[in-house]
Amino acid sequence: MSDRVIAIDGPAGSGKSSVARAVARDLGWSFLDTGAMYRAVTLEAVARGIDINDADAVAAIAESARLTTLPRVTVNGRDVEDEIRSDEINVAVSVVAANPRVRAAMVSRQRDLAAAQPLGTVVEGRDITTVVFPDASVKIFLTASLEERARRRGEEGEDSVARRDEADSTRAASPLRQADDAIVLDTTGRDVEDVAQEIVQWLKNNVSN
Numbered sequence: 001m002s003d004r005v006i007a008i009d010g011p012a013g014s015g016k017s018s019v020a021r022a023v024a025r026d027l028g029w030s031f032l033d034t035g036a037m038y039r040a041v042t043l044e045a046v047a048r049g050i051d052i053n054d055a056d057a058v059a060a061i062a063e064s065a066r067l068t069t070l071p072r073v074t075v076n077g078r079d080v081e082d083e084i085r086s087d088e089i090n091v092a093v094s095v096v097a098a099n100p101r102v103r104a105a106m107v108s109r110q111r112d113l114a115a116a117q118p119l120g121t122v123v124e125g126r127d128i129t130t131v132v133f134p135d136a137s138v139k140i141f142l143t144a145s146l147e148e149r150a151r152r153r154g155e156e157g158e159d160s161v162a163r164r165d166e167a168d169s170t171r172a173a174s175p176l177r178q179a180d181d182a183i184v185l186d187t188t189g190r191d192v193e194d195v196a197q198e199i200v201q202w203l204k205n206n207v208s209n
């Protein structure tokens with residue numbers, strides 16, 4: 001089924017979500033923001049007063065919580081779309097995302113969600129090209145300068161963005177890294193539609209069906 005997946009990875013603020021949404025819209029495919037899933041699990045753990053360093057307790061939430069990302073991000077029926085972008089979650093999410101049991105639960109859900117789509121899915125995150133869909137039809141690694149990425153993240157600020165990048169790239173479980181066969185696109189100074197068109201064109205030129 002990976003022939004119906006476009007996998008996009010990259011650091012914070014590299015343009016993954018906006019570009020993935022635009023590509024999905026153009027193709028009529030579904031879109032999956034896997035970062036929202038890690039953020040929602042983190043929020044649920046924090047809301048229940050669980051210590052995010054308690055790996056088993058956090059994993060139990062990842063394994064049992066009801067999660068949706070579309071049309072809104074919800075966890076156990078509660079709309080958390082806005083809350084998951086708070087400073088508190090920006091800080092905590094990298095710890096939760098480094099938990100191997102949390103990752104295993106998320107990867108399995110992500111594969112199931114993509115498999116249930118009638119057409120195809122544009123999936124974006126940190127380990128999509130390397131772990132979740134290593135055989136995707138198109139594998140993209142988005143980058144941009146730290147200055148521009150921090151600007152796009154607005155209130156989060158450059159220090160927090162840099163700290164998350166460092167944590168995500170150096171963790172033992174599925175670190176953020178460029179897959180050998182990924183197409184690398186630097187989005188610094190480029191607009192979303194321009195990058196999305198390049199990806200759609202690449203799919204049309206290289207993938208038959």
Ligand code: CDP
Nearest residue numbers: 012013034035036038094097125126127164
């Ligand atoms: O949008 P932004 O790049 O700021 O982050 P995000 O995509 O919402 O992801 C938030 C956090 O979730 C990241 O900093 C990673 O720690 C984690 N994440 C991950 O580990 N694996 C993924 N596939 C997606 C996100």
